[in-house]
Amino acid sequence: MTDAWRPIAAALADEGRRLAWARIVLGVADRSPVQASALTARERRAVEALERAGLVTVVDGAVLPADPFTPLLGHRPAASGIDRFVRDGRIAAWPKRPADRAALLRWATEHALPAGGSASEAAVTERLAAIIDDPATLRRYLVDAGLLEREADGSAYRRP
Secondary structure, eight states, rough: OTTHHHHHHHHHSHHHHHHHHHHHHHHTTOOOEOOOOOOOOHHHHHHHHHTTTEEEEETTTTTEEOOOOHHTTTTTOOGGGGTTETTTTTTTTOOSSSSHHHHHHHHHHHHHHHHTTTHHHHHHHHHHHTOOOOOOOHHHHHHHHTTTEEEESSEEOOOO
16 A cells, blocks of 8 residues: 555645645635735745645646545546446346346356357356356356357257
């Protein structure tokens, strides 16, 4: 874990700096940014400390808030597609929407068999067990969706 949060916490530990930062943030929200030229000596020192911590920046004489928090929190874009349902390579949630279910089943089919391939029931089950806790149910879903074809005796599967 990184200690990059420490300068921010140290800067905000001082009440005067917290008040200065609040004034800067609220000034921008009210469309009246704090002007560096209008600061007292004490306020300038507070702004300098906030600037060193990455909480504010001075642009053309205006003191503006900065965002040091997003990088600290390791912000990642929201998952999309099947990534919303797969964690660490395993199905973690089952989609409600039919289109999402179909996409997830296509993804699972890729793990079960290569295109045009065939394998025994045990091999398919083992491959599916790597991506879900209930491989037999997933195998049935893949057959029902027409993504896998099962031999009449159930001993083998193939991918059409």
